[in-house]
Amino acid sequence: FFSLCWWVPPCKPGESLVSHVPWTPATMHRGFVMTESNPMDEILPFLFVGAQLAASDVNYLQENDVSCVLNVSDVDYGNCYPTHFLSTHVPMCDYGECSLTKNLPQCFEFINSARSSNVRVLVHCQVGVNRSASVAIAYVMKHLNCTLRQSCKVVKDHRSIVYPVDNYLQQLIDYEKALRGETTCSLKDMQDIFRAGCPNMFNTPGFKNFKQPCLGGESDDEGDGELGSDNSLPSFGRNSQPSF
Template sequence: MQSLSHELQNFSRARLKKQSTRITTATGKVLVETRSGDDGYVVEAAEESATCGFVQDLSLDLQVGVITPFLLLSSQDAASDTETLRKFKVTHVLNVACGVENAFPGHFIYKTVPMMDLPETELTSYLPQCFEFIDEAKKQDGVVLLHCNAGVSRSASIAIAYLMAKEKIPFEDAFNRVRSARPSIRPNAGFLVQLTEYHPRFITNTYCCSSSCTVDISNSALLFKCL
């Protein structure tokens, strides 16, 4: 048996088998990286992958937050689950997501209001048509399931604004009500600012949400400051 020192002395890169590294990007694009000589690598595109380059969370979010007896809040998962819809006696579905199809158009009354979950989206411009749909369902003794994609930003913001407008309560109270019903909510920074500045004309409370009311969004727990 040759000694280790002898093997090291006779080592040659040329005798090594060429090895390749397969890389899948976050978008699913596949790259193959192969050593080229002593100085570098050659990267080539391979066939597209059917999977993403990250671990996907495939668990369903079927939690439904009861905002009022006639208004529920959830993700798109719950809106696509017949057992959940039956359990909560849903009659109407308000879909504020983009690109999420209505699952059972023949069995429920739907309204789709596509909204982008971006800070610059003008949230208040979507409120009238959303409120009208919810109010009409209430008149019919129906139950509205309000959802977007994850049920944490767009739909949560609509629910907060609805409580502010219809129950004449300030932003902090409305936010806490919705978060108590669905703890995972997290409206984007732009929506939070718009909600703190939202003043339906019939809100008469002056102890909060005045023009000097601010919200600290640097942490997961919101800090309200009313000066």
């Protein structure tokens, strides 16, 4: 499904793993080669989305004032954090077969607990593209009262490589319908939103012939990246209260 390969030389005592590793991996995700300069990105003042690499580096987390870690990958990495850190594991499968809506309440409770305590939380999966992004999009949609289009814009604008698999995209569409009584995106709209602005993903050798069942094949129209006129976004205060 993807391969993420780099060689990590030994760290010196007290050295940050993230600063030590040249963070330029090529990530094969559904046939797309992606590169990213940051192992995690700030989506909201209290919410980061990122990769396992960021979650595994306590020094890097402390440098960014992150003391809560939500792991939504299917691997339990255990608790390797200092006593003042909080961490939890809500396993989600990478292909999107599990129910997103069944996992969201536990994820939201953890995020809101960090938010109400005025601390920052990292939501991570393996590479910070699919599962953690899906949780972040759903969180913005529910607790900041945004449409699905707005929520996707917030997350993608801050972490350009996010691209949930089709199963999670459809669940996000269904989730918006449950929350708002209407949908603002079709599956095709969602694919176009996440494809926009990612030239590395669509100009790679062999992409033309690549077909992935979960993606449903290459679209004839990659879209122009327009998110529509529904782009007015609320202010995101770290201390603002979530809306239920």
